[in-house]
Amino acid sequence: MTILAQRHDGPDATTAPGPRRRLLGLVTALLVLSALLVLSVMIGSTEISPSVVWDALFHPSADIDQFAIRDYRLPRTLVGLAVGVALGLSGALIQAITRNPLADPGVLGVHAGASFAVTVAVGVLGITDIQGYMWFAFAGALVVTLMVLALGSTRQGQSPVVMVLAGVCVGAVLGGAREAIQLTDPEAFDAMRSWNAGSIVGRPLDLLWPILPLLAVALVLALVVSGPLNAMALGDDLATAQGVHPARTRILAVVALTLLAGGATAIAGPVAFVGLMVPHVARWLVGPHQRWIFVYSILLAPSLLLASDIIGRIVMRPGEIPVGIVTAFIGAPVLIVLVRRNKASGL
């Protein structure tokens, strides 16, 4: 899936839409996200009337259907929102720093690190509830990304290509180790099956609150580096000439994307394709300017995640399909289209 292609054609202002079109798109994306937030609370595996939904939110009582809204659908929607924002922005960041149009957080070993740590927590330490192993996931993502960052260092500073290669290698090694544990301990595999598929079912807000400040810090970091990353799209030499410090920018960006992808993965498991697809769509809509790509990714990724989750709730009633499986179904054809539209989506 990874294409190690560096393109040195930087942002082309002539092909980018004007400010009015960007703003119009922004408002549209905001409306779409708002609509999906509402639909996510309205639609579930059981039918609950809109008036009950309204009362659950604004006139709370001990009505059983109101609990279904407040205890399950609302937390699930908020978790989906946070996870979507984190995945979209982390995908945009990694594509920017690696200048690889097909990169996603998995390329830096984030998913592999999180999965390996969860496997150890479940298989070796016997922790089987998500409240227990989500911090292992987060720590695993963090440690592996720092390792990849260190391996990606060259005498000239951080090399995007070496970083990606290091990420793929570390990911492969950890993936093998994870498989080995899971094969010798099928119960461990069973316990983390849902997490592995990528799901936001049964994630109470208690899981989200401790992660939220980390996501907020990462969001600020991402916005801080968006300008320098824009300059670095022209190449490190030109960026340095403009007063940008490429190595520092990459490190800050990697810290931000690790917090974002690590936080999202800790809660929902490895959700595929969101971090890959959304920055492409954003780039296609707004052109190559990173700040706009980041803002659009922040709005479009949770839309994709929530839409996929809603689909997963209704296509196999009374059961559900984990959101990670739905995004994978949507992602595969979209990826093919993106690869074929290289001109539009390339960096």
Added chain:
Amino acid sequence: MSNPRRRRGTALTAALLGAALVLTACGGDTEPTTDTAAAAKTRTVTAGNGAVEIPAAPQRVVALGNTTQPFIDIGGKPVGVTELSASELDPIPAEQKATYEAATKLGADTAEVDLEKLAGLKPDLILVQVPDDEFEGIKKQLEAVAPTLFWGLDTEWKAFADALAQAGNLTDALSQQKTQFQDKIAKIKQTYPAIIADTKFVAVDRWDNSDPGTFVISDFGCIEIAQGDIGLNAPKAAAGADPLGWTNLPFEQIAGLSKYDAILYPVDAAGQPKKAFAPVVESNTWKTLSTVTSGHALGVFCPGNNSYGPVLQYLDSLDRALAALPAKK
């Protein structure tokens, strides 16, 4: 994570086969038998792996996989067993627990069984119930050590108990259990005919590996006995369809349980909700269910459904639950 026991077992397979052949040859030399004598000492029984000649009264039985607990339950005293989990071991009677403790532990499960240790026990019969493909992997090694009887996981529990009792020469002990079972079923049917006929039950559960925020409507395990032998009216999958218990239902569907008159949910021996099921009981939706608030949610203890002992414990628990139901109507 590597598994030393499995590795050792695999490495010793060849040696084990060789040793078994040598022992067989020695036996042939030192114990000349006539056809008549052999017929008196052995009998042929049929199991999932075909007709097998076994000792008429086996003395050194090894029970592997799902045979461990049922074999002990009918009075068997195996010399070697695969380990029982804490949840399986906790509810069994002290005498059976002592039998289990006295047996040599051969591994956490059949896939990890220590074949060297097994051969060292010099068993005269090996009983094994595991998935078919798992048995295929160890069939030759086991048969090289002793006559081996295999049953697949789809074996009906009463037929399984009969087969184990026949194999272990323990049919008398089993007869007593069967009588107790039939008496218990008859008593429940006679005591609660109206409840059995008019109540819409639903059995719910949550597995150790269930996805977070999900539960299942259970239609296999102990509830099958309640449905099949007692006639309890509870949902089950249509013929040929996947069991209902395979589908994880999100917690918001707990509200839908209100359409049933009574809910059967899993509890441990102390009457507390089973650990995996506790999140359901702790949810607001559960606490608000009219069935729950009116006392029509009945905790039932199911220690197992693969032999008469645990099933009798289940029936006792169900009996107590049903006794509480009419008083709360």
